[in-house]
Amino acid sequence: MAQFYIDPSASNFQAFKDLPRDEPIHMLNLLQYRELAEYPEGHEHHGNGWSGRRAYEEYGKTSGPIFSRVGGEIVWRGAFQTMVTGPDGKDWHDGFVAQYPNSGAFFAMIKDPDYQLAVVNRTAALLDSRLMRFSPGESGGGFG
Template sequence: MNTGHTGTGHTGTGHVNPTRDQFDAFKAGDRDAPVEMLNLVRLRDRAEYPAGHPLHGEGLTGAQAYARYGAESAPVLARLGGSILWRGQYQTMLIGPDDEVWDHVFVARYPSARAFLAMVTDSDYASAVIHRTAGVATSRLIRCGAAEPGTAFG
């Protein structure tokens, strides 16, 4: 069942950027192993650019701001050897909070945690991430390591 969800009207602060403790925990992990990041993203109805930004008050939607983020960050992702491994369309919550509805669901793969860290400290990425911050109401970014596929759960 597709919900047709395109935003929540949420304008408060959600989980958009990591806390210092979360970022420190990420950095404390193995930096040389490949990393797969599960991304769950809910967009704002209207983007919220900071005062002074050229797009502040222009009336962009969260989807438009996030599309700018994707377009501007893609070259950095590719340059560092990353890719989008899998992308899906959110349909419905089977187990979990009913209010967790997602506009984007995907897994990004990085050749290493070092590559991810290089991305988030890259100056071109820093210019792009302003669009993510403006467009995202809340998100979940979950670091995963590769595991062997199989035919059984667990």
């Protein structure tokens, strides 16, 4: 049976918190949207018929100012085309790399009360996702 991921496990989030907090980070995001967004009952967007992609756009609109305020920026974005190496049947809709000045900026974003309201849109939007932290390296040149 397929396993889906929307939020980090406690152990994965602890591993993230245990890494250095004073250096720039890149966060690779892979997104698979729900056909129809699933908002909790009573939420202002519940039952509005939005697609998962539309709900994620709302997440971007509502979380974007907080992301910018903490110094975040998108350094790469792409639309999925096909899996070359990886499991069959695992199609991502979109991917992007978010850069933060340090992990403290990421923590400041997710603790912000306005972000906590905005993230409901992300949860409603996604069927599956991956979020991976990388230390930025040099770009350009070859593989080595």
